[in-house]
Amino acid sequence: MRQNSREVFATLLLASAAVLPTVATAEDLRPEKVTVARLDAATPRIYAVDIAINHIVDGRAYVLNPETLEMIGLIGTGFAGQFYVPKGRDEVYVATSYYPKLTRGDRSDWLEVYDTQTLELKKEIRIVSRRAQALNYRPLMQASTDGRFMFVQNATPATSVTVVDMKAGKQSGEVPNPGCYGIYPAAAKPNVFSTLCGDGTMRSFTLDAKGAKASAKASAKFFDADKDALFLHAEQDGDTLWFVSFQGVVHKVSIAGETATVEDSFALAKDVEGDWRPGGYQPMALDAKAGMLYVLMHKGGAEGSHKNPAEEIWAIDLKAKKVAGRSPTQPATTLAILPGAKPALFGVNPIDAAVIRYDIEAGGAVKETKTAKVGEAVIQLEGK
Amino acid sequence: MRQNSREVFATLLLASAAVLPTVATAEDLRPEKVTVARLDAATPRIYAVDIAINHIVDGRAYVLNPETLEMIGLIGTGFAGQFYVPKGRDEVYVATSYYPKLTRGDRSDWLEVYDTQTLELKKEIRIVSRRAQALNYRPLMQASTDGRFMFVQNATPATSVTVVDMKAGKQSGEVPNPGCYGIYPAAAKPNVFSTLCGDGTMRSFTLDAKGAKASAKASAKFFDADKDALFLHAEQDGDTLWFVSFQGVVHKVSIAGETATVEDSFALAKDVEGDWRPGGYQPMALDAKAGMLYVLMHKGGAEGSHKNPAEEIWAIDLKAKKVAGRSPTQPATTLAILPGAKPALFGVNPIDAAVIRYDIEAGGAVKETKTAKVGEAVIQLEGK
Amino acid sequence: MLSLFNRLMSKIDGATEIVVRRSAQLHGRRSALAHIGKVIVGGAVLPMLPFDRSEGLRAHAADAEPTDQACEYWRYCALDGFLCTCCGGSISSCPPGASVSKVTWVGTCQNPKDNKSYLISYNDCCGKTSCGRCLCNFNLRERPGYRMGVHNDINWCMAEKHGMYHCTVAAVVGISDAG
């Protein structure tokens, strides 16, 4: 190695030396120093998480300027890695799998912590090699409300949840959630999370103090996965979860108590012609302050159309329980909101591999104000 | 692990079981068994080696049917891996680098041997982590004429050649070739290879019996890398190498003796208007039987144009030392020949990311007969 | 029932088959059912986007007769992934050097030639880097991961030692009553 270093620098030397005979430096020219950029942790940004399906071993999250949609950084996410953006901390989390020789050797799974200023790896924690190698659905990796525990959804295909104690810096437990999928942490109780189950219930888990074991309680059945399944993606406001079904029924679910309880349900396209249905990977985004749910909608919906790109974005007034606005959109399969004084929406056009910025206008309308090519197969968007 | 396996199979069980109530098998229907395809080792094929620059960690060689250009297999080449197709053996070789966590951890370099029937890894040999992480130029990895030794070009950026003893299954030596690059093995002497040097010479190395050390002899200077550099790619016919220069001078070089000797040199576009020059990554292909050299040519050539895509393919009659034919082509940067009773040419269009098949017609003309999209950034083509 | 079960199993090599049978004895069918929920038509294949497929499901008209390298080929009515027929495999064989996934799911597709419904086994081929060709995506009867057996946004090579996803085959393994 030492020898190599010498040779390397010999080359550099040489390059400089050889250039010199024909060169003079202007006295007033100060050479630019090559540095490494940093982001302000407070800089608003959009994370566009790309599974890069044609090179699935090399996924990445593009960090975008929300105004210009220009790239301001990149975080590698490996082979179908999951991505989580916490609310309170200057960190983002990646759960991924590596094979030591790209596609060969023993798989190892890791929870990685990246600094949001330097985008450098701060910490990596080995987790059991069972995490779901899946498209990037937000509920597949979540933190407890106090940040003490990270929860990673597993699938072998049997399902369980890896619990990582971030204080101890290691995996503290694994909680089976058979027949269920997705993690919805309680807002008030740091040791509680719920999961969505194929039998039409939610199950709420209460962890012990060490994050090793959990007891579970099932809710009443509130949906039928055969007849009208719920999208895994939910929008969360405190202990209130907003789910939407394939056929467009909105469910307001509280996870504040011992078990999840449905507080309200209503069909969002009740009186609208055209078989409009929600669709996509991340089919809705909540503006909690305004009480408005934005949903990706396609018409002519039918069994199997639940990932079809949207033709319109509908604004659902959650208090009035009715459509407040309908706006045309490029084909879109993912929607996210960047909160703030003037919140904006962001979408993914999967056909053009583009990210779209929408401004929110009065009365539930949205307007495309910017479109930029980003990556190849962005599934998840996060605004922060 | 055992528990996981059980769960996995439980799912399979379940899938079958659940399907049964609505299903009957026709007595005459024999279920298809899912198998793994094999290639006949004698099946002619084109290897299209793709650096996949946008995901450079995940390069690959596509194996193509030479008639249809359809994909018949794939061999991963990792991070800027090199690819070598020997003449006599049912094997291909990859030299590549791995980081255990995709882009992190300690680099290790390997020489991998793949079976040409199963496309499975047969053997991997650790080599020193100095190999050139470079575009796929054929001279960057070669075998001795008897197949006993594999030679891998290193660059740190100081240059040397790793020697691997394939009989012993390990690296036997490392031969410095400072100021030189590329490996051109002698056809008659298994312990001799030459290299091309920036001072306008070739150097010929004679290995000791163990492949550990080598002595070198320089040729006379025969080109000027400043004024008219040689492309690294050469076409080889026994101990005769055909080089071409950026400005279009063909050099016939013998590496049969102790040192390389130039047997002939001539300008290929001598009496042609339009500043036609050779260009590309693999800018020519030799039909040794016909004594015809096919060269990728672009017009308006100048300093810096040596990788510009061709507009025409010129056939150079090597005996008559003149242009026997000129044929238009799609933009092309790589050319290769598939030898045989009726040899055909194959090219890469780097703008459309396509591979082109050309039939050879009478009198040095070639005709595009097939074009197919292949990969993203194919640099090297090999026909066998 | 057993007959179909055996035929499905026959796709798996001897050693694996023994494990499956043992697994069946250990868990029993009811335990398996309880484990991942009720399944109607099992499994799925791979994370995939409906690129170029935004028009949704097309009719498989007999007069169109797409080849097995087209997404619209009848056997692909529920396939989600790269077609192995474009990657060096065939409709029922993995490309050279890939390995057949041990877990698979069975869809039901109608053959336009005889209008019968066939059971199609969608096996992933694993252990090679992603093929990148002929990306197809149909989501008929697909459900989120809480119905894991019919979820297709996940790598179904996950159970393999070499779990990299390469492409997907579509083998006929039976005839549906519906057909």
Place this chain on the structure above:
Amino acid sequence: MLSLFNRLMSKIDGATEIVVRRSAQLHGRRSALAHIGKVIVGGAVLPMLPFDRSEGLRAHAADAEPTDQACEYWRYCALDGFLCTCCGGSISSCPPGASVSKVTWVGTCQNPKDNKSYLISYNDCCGKTSCGRCLCNFNLRERPGYRMGVHNDINWCMAEKHGMYHCTVAAVVGISDAG
């Protein structure tokens, strides 16, 4: 001479600088020259294809004034790689989390605003997976690897511990006599 040398060195951190100076003492300039051949304008950057650049070199007309996110920007007259300006960096800074390559080469480009020729240091940014944006490729005075110092079909992050290529910057480090 020393002045320019020092300025080139100033881009490198303290520890590295010591190694370089020691290297200079050990090898001497003649040894270095003999090592990789005579170099006119040093180094290069990365494997790259002339995608969309088949027209060859364009004139850098002042009235066009391309931005530093365009291949035609004047400082990129000999750059080969992804522009860091498109990847979260700037004309002279690597994107967050990448590291600056220890080896670099210096091209000479004419600034259309003052018609002076500037020395441009093309540093690769390393250790992150390939950025994939704004792929540019000029080959003026590029040579094959037997002139390694002016060869650009190789990864110039090769000397780094984390040698993955991410993108390339183009910093002004001097003025050429020619300018």
